[in-house]
Amino acid sequence: MNVTITVNGEKTSHEVEDRTLLVHHLRDVVGLTATNIGCDTSTCGSCTVLVNGESVKSCTVLAAQVDGDEVETLEGLAGDGGEMDAVQNAFQQKHALQCGFCTPGMVMAATSLLRENPDPTEEQVRMALKGNLCRCTGYHNIVQAILSAAEGIR
Known part of the structure; x- marks a missing residue:
């Protein structure tokens, strides 16, 4: 089937099998490829994106389920010049990543x-963040980064 999805502000249209998961479609x-595949069971949250x-x-989520919708991935958060947004910057400044595998899902x-x-x-x-797992157990810095980003955004 043909699906049309606006991804990070850009309209895309592709033929997909009706069983294609959104994570596989995006990657x-x-x-x-910032959207990671961690478990395929919705347990880890590393594949978290924003849909509408x-x-x-x-x-x-099947790609077909978001036909006509807007999807935002980690790549879409950066500014036009590639500069990081407030959350991405706070994650870097507060050392809120270790191996980095969970980071895209946590940021989203x-x-x-x-x-x-x-x-x-x-x-x-x-x-x-309850539905997002950090295998390195770096939750303290992740929480601090989000609180710092909130302060910066305000």
């Missing part, structure tokens, strides 16, 4: 949270 067809502004685990979950709640408490940040 293999669109060529945006909502945080979604792309390993549980944080972005979704801060768009909905620009002044979250530490508890709200931790709740928002």
Whole structure:
């Protein structure tokens, strides 16, 4: 089937098998590889993207399900000149990554949270990240980075 998805502001149209997961479509067809494949069971959250502004685990959504929708990936957060956005910058400044595998999903979950709640408490940040796992257990710096990004955005 043919799907048309606006990815990071750019309209894309591709033929896909009806069973193609959004994560595979983004990585293999669109060529945006920051969205990681970690578990294929929605357990880890490394494949988190925004669909119409909502945080979604792309390993549980078919590409056909987002036909006509807007999808934002980690690559779409950077500015026109490639500069990092506030959340990406805070992750770097606060050393909120170790191996980096969970980082794209964490950044996207944080972005979704801060768009909905620009002044979250530490508890709200931790709740928002509940579906995203860090294999290195670097949660402290991740939470601090999100709180720092919130402060910078305000």
